[in-house]
Amino acid sequence: MIQITPQMRILVCIDPVDFRSGIDRLCSICRQTLDADPFSGALFVFRNRSRTALRVLGYDGQGFWLCHKRLSSGRITGWPRENRIDAHELQSLIWNFHTPEGTVKFFRKLQ
Numbered sequence: 854m855i856q857i858t859p860q861m862r863i864l865v866c867i868d869p870v871d872f873r874s875g876i877d878r879l880c881s882i883c884r885q886t887l888d889a890d891p892f893s894g895a896l897f898v899f900r901n902r903s904r905t906a907l908r909v910l911g912y913d914g915q916g917f918w919l920c921h922k923r924l925s926s927g928r929i930t931g932w933p934r935e936n937r938i939d940a941h942e943l944q945s946l947i948w949n950f951h952t953p954e955g956t957v958k959f960f961r962k963l964q
Contacts, residue, residue: 855896855911855918859940862895865933869902876917879910887936891917898943904928907946924949 857863864887870879879899880891889895897910906923929949933942 865898870899
């Protein structure tokens with residue numbers, strides 16, 4: 854099981870990805886598009902073109918985890934515009950919850 858912690862590095866692919874792709878293709882997207890090493894322990898988040906599913910790729914030191922979530926109805930709202938997000942933002946994506954623009958965030962980063 855993957856535990857999402859506030860210290861975790863989470864990178865998002867802004868553009869949609871063909872979900873017929875497997876782990877190897879997603880790793881190459883991590884290297885080429887996100888300029889990051891998929892073996893670093895970071896989590897990488899992808900979405901499909903129709904915004905009905907998302908995938909999270911992570912490496913735990915022994916192998917890759919590929920988690921897939923498909924919405925039973927509706928579409929993913931509020932996809933990030935930046936390729937780096939915090940843990941609470943990933944939780945919002947997983948639960949398809951989007952905070953309206955201009956509202957106060959639930960969490961603040963500790964310095």
